[in-house]
Amino acid sequence: MAEPISKVSIIGGGTAGWMAAVHLVTRLNSRAEKPVEVCLIESPEIPTVGVGEATVPTMKRWFQELELDESAFIERCNASFKLGVRFANWDHDINGNPLNYVHPFDGLGDDIAGYNPAYYFHKFNDPGGAGNYSIYHSPITAIVEGRKGPKPLDAENFEGVLNYAYHLDAGLFAKYLREIGIERGVTHILDSVNDVELDQDGFVSAVQLQDSGRHEVELVIDCTGFRSMILQQTLGVEFEPYDKYLLNDxxxxxxxxxxxxxxxxxxxxxxxxxxxxxxxxxxxxxxxxxxxxxxxxxxxxxxxxxxxxxxxxxxxxxxxxxxxIRVGRAKQSWAKNCISVGLSGGFIEPLESTAIYIVDKALGWIVDFFPDKDFSPVLSNRYNKLSESLYTEIRDFIVMHYCTGTRNDSDYWKAAREDIIVPDSLQAKLDLYKHALPTEDELDSGFLFSGLSYLIVLFGKGYFKDVTFAADRAISAEDWERYQNVLHGVTAELITNLPDHHQLLTQIRSRHAPKDENQALRDAINKTVANQPVITLPGQLMAPDISFAGQPDNGGNIL
Incomplete structure (x- = not known):
């Protein structure tokens, strides 16, 4: 039996590096008889690029699996809740008017008499195309417009009436994870990597640190950002650019x-x-x-x-x-004894908030396929195949936003639709969806984007205009009306019972309020008793206002 790995060296901090450190020290060591040393080396001289401030709902699972405190995270990382993405002005109707829709994290979910509800929407509510399917399938648009939170005020960590993700401050998040990682046993070295040594087989044997000298390596995780110091610069893994698919750089x-x-x-x-x-x-x-x-x-x-x-x-x-920004991916995410995590392995523009999700998936696979010192290619081949599939799925979904676009008011939007290459894997889906709407079973990988995700975006672009489906003859308006009545009832109940988003966050943050905030509260009470002017306190409640949809986007709120 090959000798087990005894040390993991993470090169680079930031969101990706500290997520890797906390994930690995927790998953590998929390119940291990013989812990693995997890070491993170980050330079004090190189600023990090936060991989993003928005997440997807799987982030909640990541916190739960690593036994992190949700309310402490919300307070420490200036976080808020996210129920979906609002797309504005991405497409225009036949009169040149902007189209808007929400890509929600939740829907009503049930089929109607064995048929996808989208068929009913298309037949009865979308005759002219470019319809907002999310309004007819999900309560989320109304919840977003009402600025409601996803859970009651007294809900426990990770409990929620609705599926949700988070917005977070990437800098604060890295700092928060650093404290947790060090507390759980991560060795933190603040030093610069001057050189990378390879052995006779081309594996990374050590990194030379500016102050600390030679640091021996067994398994190295490259979190050095766009530089990809080890995977691409040292090991020479080729980069596959996505510029023929996506224009933004x-x-x-x-x-x-x-x-x-x-x-x-x-x-x-x-x-x-x-x-x-x-x-x-x-x-x-x-x-x-x-x-x-x-x-x-x-x-x-x-x-x-x-x-x-x-x-x-x-x-x-x-x-x-x-x-x-360099859009594309390394052709291998795992080469020799180096695995890239985060920007060092690839980047796709953050239209659907996928950067942190890619880190999450990579860390899960590292644990699933954790090697010994023989570094069997069976493990790295499987890891690389999964990584390629993940990037392909996300790339295709982002390309779909552009290649099915309807804007003709600028050279950019015409080029984004007409001058790019549509990947064969995406084109096959788009061709199929003109005849049968997407189901979960036919999606190639299905890591992140469901059939509902494709439907929300494509309906919002009028992709199914003038299309007749075989299912049209089998569905009835009465069934659709009953479905809508249920949805309206669920939506009304949620609007009535869910708290204001800011109110909910203020309540959660109060559970971990720093001592100085408590002192501010005591001072305010004392000033009130003394008839002195009272300072404005955080957390004052406001009645929700849901009458603002459609206001101009002048930097304020239109949702």
């Missing part, structure tokens, strides 16, 4: 204060602009926003001007920073 990013802090959207927003799209991630006490664009269609200065005009008054004095 630059991003602007900036942090802004809330104009109305208590009106907190429980969703990410993606608004299409002239040469790409702008994200908006509402954290508890600030907004993370940016513009992903094509440098072939906008210079940095042009993109900055357009972005600031889009944001309006809230961007006064803001100075977005430009970030080059």
């Amino acid at each position: 630059r991003a602007l990013a900036v942090q802004l204060p809330h104009l109305e802090p208590t009106r907190l959207d429980p969703c990410t927003r993606s608004t299409a602009l002239g040469a790409g799209w702008s994200w908006r991630v509402p954290l508890y006490s600030r907004i993370g926003t940016g513009y992903v664009f094509s440098s072939a269609h906008r210079t940095d200065d042009e993109a900055t001007q357009e972005f600031l005009e889009h944001l309006g008054p809230m961007a006064k004095g803001a100075e977005p920073r430009a970030i080059p």
Whole structure:
């Protein structure tokens, strides 16, 4: 039997590095007779690029499996809840008017008399195409517009009436995980890697640290970001660019204060602009926003001007920073004794908040296929196959947003639809869906995007306009009406009983309020008794307002 791995060396910190450290030290060691040493080396000189501030619902499972405290995470990481993604202005109707829809995390779910509810929507509510299917299948659009949270005020960690994910501050998240990792036994070395040594078989044998000297390596996890110092630079793994599928290669990013802090959207927003799209991630006490664009269609200065005009008054004095992005993946995520995690292995524009999800999946597979010192290629081959399938699924879903687009108002949107290559794997799906709507059984991989995800996006783009399905002759308006009545009842009950999103977060944060906040509360009470002016306290409740859908996107809230 081969000798077991006794040490894992993670090179690079940030979100990916510290997620890897906490995941591996917990999963490998919490019940192990002989623990594996988990060591993280990060440079004090190289800034990290946060892989994203928005997540998908599997993040909740990741926290649960690693026995992390949800309410502490929410307070420490300035987090908020996310129920879906709002897409605005990505497509236009035949009159050139913008189309909007929500990609929700939850739907009513049940078939109607054995048929997908989407067939009913298409026949009875979408005769002209470009319909918002989520309104007819899910309560989430109404919940988002009402700015409601996904759980009652007294719910325990991870309990929820609705499926949800999180928005988080990537810098605070890395710091939070670092503290947990060190507490659980991770060895943290703050030092710069000057050189990487290979043995006679091409495996990484050691890294040379600037201050600490030689650090021997058994299994190395490359979390060095876009540089991919070990996997690509040292081991020479080839990079497969996705520029023939996706045009965007630059991003602007900036942090802004809330104009109305208590009106907190429980969703990410993606608004299409002239040469790409702008994200908006509402954290508890600030907004993370940016513009992903094509440098072939906008210079940095042009993109900055357009972005600031889009944001309006809230961007006064803001100075977005430009970030080059390399879209694509390493052809091998695992080579020799090195496994890439995060940006070092690949990146796809964050339209569906997949970056942290890719890290999560990679870490799960590392544990599932954890090697010994023989590093059997059977393990790395399987890992690489799964990784390739994951990137392919996400790439195809993102490409679908562009290649099925209907905008004709700029050269960029025409090029994003007509000049890119549509992968064969995606084209096969799109051809099929003109004849039969997607089901879970026929999806090739199904890691993340369900049949409902495809339906929400394609209906929102009018993809099924003038299509007649065989199922149309077998479905009745009466069945559809009953289904809608149930949905309306469920939605009304949720709107009535779920708390305001900001109110819910304030309640959760109070469970882990720092001592200085408690002191502020005592001071306020004392000032009230003394008839002195009272300071404004965090957490004051506001009645929910659900009458604002359709307001112009001037940097405030339209959801």
